[in-house]
Amino acid sequence: NDIRGCSRGSLIVLEGLDRSGKTSQCGNLLAYLQGKGFSVEAWQFPDRSTSVGKMISAYLANESQLDDRTIHLLFSANRWEKRALMENKLKSGTTLIVDRYSYSGVAFSAAKGLNIEWCKAPEVGLIAPDVVVYLDVPPEKAAERGGYGLEKYEQLDFQGKVAEHYHNLLDSSWEIVDGSQSIESVERQLKDLAMHSILTCQRGKPLTNLWS
Numbered sequence: 001n002d003i004r005g006c007s008r009g010s011l012i013v014l015e016g017l018d019r020s021g022k023t024s025q026c027g028n029l030l031a032y033l034q035g036k037g038f039s040v041e042a043w044q045f046p047d048r049s050t051s052v053g054k055m056i057s058a059y060l061a062n063e064s065q066l067d068d069r070t071i072h073l074l075f076s077a078n079r080w081e082k083r084a085l086m087e088n089k090l091k092s093g094t095t096l097i098v099d100r101y102s103y104s105g106v107a108f109s110a111a112k113g114l115n116i117e118w119c120k121a122p123e124v125g126l127i128a129p130d131v132v133v134y135l136d137v138p139p140e141k142a143a144e145r146g147g148y149g150l151e152k153y154e155q156l157d158f159q160g161k162v163a164e165h166y167h168n169l170l171d172s173s174w175e176i177v178d179g180s181q182s183i184e185s186v187e188r189q190l191k192d193l194a195m196h197s198i199l200t201c202q203r204g205k206p207l208t209n210l211w212s
């Protein structure tokens, strides 16, 4: 009875500030789970490959100006356009490791001053993650890590506001990992959390929708 062959995959989301180590940890986790023989893919939002994603990418590169609510809804649309594929993958047994999701959507827009409930509304009905791992790194510490790039939002004062909003979104389903620890230690905790979530899904945990 191969536990890897049956039932659905797990939706594992990593969240955190810029330079929190999310992206490299997603890559490490992908390699680890693939090595164990699981069907697994790494996704990220924004998905810049779609036409909506290209509009988002131009905005982030300061090549276009968009009203705060307009860009918020584009980020959300970028998740909606992937929802059906996401559901198919999960139901066919593939685990998805996702670098940023609706929580980035709310935290970044709320940090600009938009109403939190308004920010959450377009996310309702997207697939709820099985586990959200928050890589917790203080903004000052993240900023020291080789500095920010040139994209919008990559400034210390703004990242501080984003961090506050992430903390307001935290609930009991989140796993907070101290991202200031060694890379190896963070990696070990992520592997344990991912394995636990995958096994829970294999045992029949139902898929649910946001916002729950």
Ligand code: 2DT
Residues within 6 Å of the ligand: 045, 046, 060, 075, 076, 100, 101, 102, 104, 105, 106, 108, 109, 153
């Ligand atoms: P990356 O640097 O991870 O590509 O993110 N963002 C992201 C939002 O404002 N709303 C969202 O819904 C998402 C997914 C976070 C690009 C930037 O876009 C922000 C950083």
